[in-house]
Amino acid sequence: MQSASKFKVGLVQMAASPDAEDNLARAVSFIEQAARLGAKVICLPELFRSQYFCQREDAALFDLAEPLPGPSTETIGRVAREKNVTVIAPIFERRAAGLYHNSAAIIDTEGNVSGIYRKMHIPDDPSYYEKFYFTPGDLGFRAFDTSVGKIGTLICWDQWYPEGARLTALRGANVIFYPTAIGWHPREKEIHGAEQHEAWRTIQRSHSIANGVYVAAVNRVGHEKPADGAAGIEFWGSSFLSDPFGVVIAEASTNREEVLIGEVDPARIEEVRRNWPFLRDRRIDAYNGIDQRFLDVIEEHE
Amino acid sequence: MQSASKFKVGLVQMAASPDAEDNLARAVSFIEQAARLGAKVICLPELFRSQYFCQREDAALFDLAEPLPGPSTETIGRVAREKNVTVIAPIFERRAAGLYHNSAAIIDTEGNVSGIYRKMHIPDDPSYYEKFYFTPGDLGFRAFDTSVGKIGTLICWDQWYPEGARLTALRGANVIFYPTAIGWHPREKEIHGAEQHEAWRTIQRSHSIANGVYVAAVNRVGHEKPADGAAGIEFWGSSFLSDPFGVVIAEASTNREEVLIGEVDPARIEEVRRNWPFLRDRRIDAYNGIDQRFLDVIEEHE
Numbered sequence: 001m002q003s004a005s006k007f008k009v010g011l012v013q014m015a016a017s018p019d020a021e022d023n024l025a026r027a028v029s030f031i032e033q034a035a036r037l038g039a040k041v042i043c044l045p046e047l048f049r050s051q052y053f054c055q056r057e058d059a060a061l062f063d064l065a066e067p068l069p070g071p072s073t074e075t076i077g078r079v080a081r082e083k084n085v086t087v088i089a090p091i092f093e094r095r096a097a098g099l100y101h102n103s104a105a106i107i108d109t110e111g112n113v114s115g116i117y118r119k120m121h122i123p124d125d126p127s128y129y130e131k132f133y134f135t136p137g138d139l140g141f142r143a144f145d146t147s148v149g150k151i152g153t154l155i156c157w158d159q160w161y162p163e164g165a166r167l168t169a170l171r172g173a174n175v176i177f178y179p180t181a182i183g184w185h186p187r188e189k190e191i192h193g194a195e196q197h198e199a200w201r202t203i204q205r206s207h208s209i210a211n212g213v214y215v216a217a218v219n220r221v222g223h224e225k226p227a228d229g230a231a232g233i234e235f236w237g238s239s240f241l242s243d244p245f246g247v248v249i250a251e252a253s254t255n256r257e258e259v260l261i262g263e264v265d266p267a268r269i270e271e272v273r274r275n276w277p278f279l280r281d282r283r284i285d286a287y288n289g290i291d292q293r294f295l296d297v298i299e300e301h302e
Numbered sequence: 303m304q305s306a307s308k309f310k311v312g313l314v315q316m317a318a319s320p321d322a323e324d325n326l327a328r329a330v331s332f333i334e335q336a337a338r339l340g341a342k343v344i345c346l347p348e349l350f351r352s353q354y355f356c357q358r359e360d361a362a363l364f365d366l367a368e369p370l371p372g373p374s375t376e377t378i379g380r381v382a383r384e385k386n387v388t389v390i391a392p393i394f395e396r397r398a399a400g401l402y403h404n405s406a407a408i409i410d411t412e413g414n415v416s417g418i419y420r421k422m423h424i425p426d427d428p429s430y431y432e433k434f435y436f437t438p439g440d441l442g443f444r445a446f447d448t449s450v451g452k453i454g455t456l457i458c459w460d461q462w463y464p465e466g467a468r469l470t471a472l473r474g475a476n477v478i479f480y481p482t483a484i485g486w487h488p489r490e491k492e493i494h495g496a497e498q499h500e501a502w503r504t505i506q507r508s509h510s511i512a513n514g515v516y517v518a519a520v521n522r523v524g525h526e527k528p529a530d531g532a533a534g535i536e537f538w539g540s541s542f543l544s545d546p547f548g549v550v551i552a553e554a555s556t557n558r559e560e561v562l563i564g565e566v567d568p569a570r571i572e573e574v575r576r577n578w579p580f581l582r583d584r585r586i587d588a589y590n591g592i593d594q595r596f597l598d599v600i601e602e603h604e
Contacts, residue, residue: 121583140588160580162464162512163589170597199511199548199578206508209501210464246501276501278462281423284593286442287465291586295472 004266007148010034010042011260013239013252015222016051023049028079034259035083040148043088045220046156046179055226057132065094068105069113077111084109086146088153090179102134104153106144115144119155127233143171153177165207175214175264182219183235197236205246212244212273214264221255244272306568309450312336312344313562315541315554317524318353325351330381336561337385342450345390347522348458348481357528359434367396370407371415379413386411388448390455392481404436406455408446417446421457429535445473455479467509477516477566484521485537499538507548514546514575516566523557546574
């Protein structure tokens with residue numbers, strides 16, 4: 001069997017300004033740049049159209065949401081069609097009054113929204129008050145057909161869950177994208193910063209290894225300080241592409257906007273999965289219980 | 303709530319000689335050494351009583367198997383009782399004629415076999431012909447009560463499967479041990495050795511991160527060459543203990559026998575899980591399909 005052709009992916013590591021139109025215009029410009037560099041699939045960071053508004057809970061901020069398809073996907077659809085690229089565009093989705101999602105639109109080479117992923121795992125931690133804004137996704141874990149084969153996308157907090165990566169890979173994705181908005185609390189950075197960044201990098205590389213897929217983590221950069229004088233979040237960039245054995249083959253800086261280009265080689269997936277045939281030996285007869293919160297109660301009744 | 307007390311674990315990184323009695327005697331000596339150094343739970347490498355016989359398929363080698371409980375657990379039980387320690391003793395288990403398992407006995411501080419784990423994921427690759435020898439385990443993924451709280455054990459190839467670690471953690475294990483026999487093919491070492499070792503380390507550290515547990519990988523050392531003149535396997539040692547955020551807090555050499563001591567701090571588990579509450583946000587309503595081999599067929603019928 002001949003493997004499919006190699007192709008390039010573009011990871012847009014960008015900062016967000018307070019101006020949504022400016023963010024969209026710059027995203028378009030980065031997509032054009034990635035396309036010039038040969039990328040066929042281009043991914044923007046989570047919620048790229050705005051600063052990371054979840055640092056506080058404010059119902060007025062639902063004004064930032066938009067329908068899907070909507071203005072952002074329309075603008076990005078034009079550049080996708082013009083450049084003949086697939087774009088993963090993370091959108092704050094307004095589905096109905098009082099019903100909002102942290103979503104990603106798959107925009108195909110015709111410029112249409114050909115798929116939607118809605119963030120399944122929603123965090124809620126100091127300065128990341130996402131449970132206030134985002135209804136948990138109801139579309140499950142998916143893979144999407146593109147001109148270069150199947151890809152999947154998950155979003156940020158999903159990256160800590162092996163189940164999400166596994167299900168996306170079982171759907172046939174060869175690359176899993178993780179548009180992200182993660183950073184350091186300035187007061188924690190010196191003591192915990194290095195280990196937080198390393199844990200984030202490690203868990204995503206592990207999804208490459210467990211599933212024999214490429215993983216593309218696409219983070220924002222910039223220190224975003226809320227108006228209330230709080231210390232804010234220093235987004236750590238460090239976008240990277242890991243190969244199907246977890247080797248990081250492209251990696252961006254911690255603090256600069258950049259378009260990171262990496263190559264996906266289906267023959268490498270074939271090679272790794274032949275030599276490390278983890279999918280062959282899964283004990284699918286014995287994973288019951290994984291859909292339980294904790295297995296303490298079952299123990300007690302045994 | 304006050305967390306439980308800290309305790310030490312002992313990871314016995316040893317080589318195997320062709321003499322099963324010698325291996326057992328040295329294992330006892332290493333257990334005594336680990337106990338002197340303060341370890342309360344001590345883990346031996348996979349199949350520690352023999353050289354790694356799975357490098358070839360030979361029905362005569364089933365003679366190496368023994369019942370469980372049996373001679374090895376009896377000898378180890380004596381030292382466990384004497385030193386007041388829990389021991390994880392990997393045993394080539396003869397369950398019935400024609401029915402053998404790659405198992406681990408949990409030997410309690412009274413010297414009794416208080417639990418058995420049977421390797422669930424069985425590899426089969428050149429020089430690792432395990433599917434010939436070992437019937438896949440039928441006891442599932444477990445946690446065992448000990449004098450220092452719940453621990454789990456999985457074995458070697460299991461380490462590549464996030465599902466096994468997850469289920470063991472959901473059963474309440476605070477530490478997951480991975481007795482192991484993994485090494486380099488000498489002909490591959492120069493080109494692929496570093497990335498193989500790094501993938502092995504990464505996937506196990508990721509189980510710490512995803513589940514907020516300590517992970518103890520316990521590997522053998524030594525270059526074992528079969529009599530047929532084959533190149534054999536150079537077992538890479540590198541036993542390590544990672545904390546609940548994936549930080550490696552103790553690590554052994556690649557080529558020397560040693561008893562590695564590391565500290566488990568339940569308060570660290572509490573701290574990491576409070577600040578990175580992954581268990582809180584699992585989408586247990588949406589993991590259906592994870593018990594399927596691949597999700598291609600379902601796609602086609604949608």
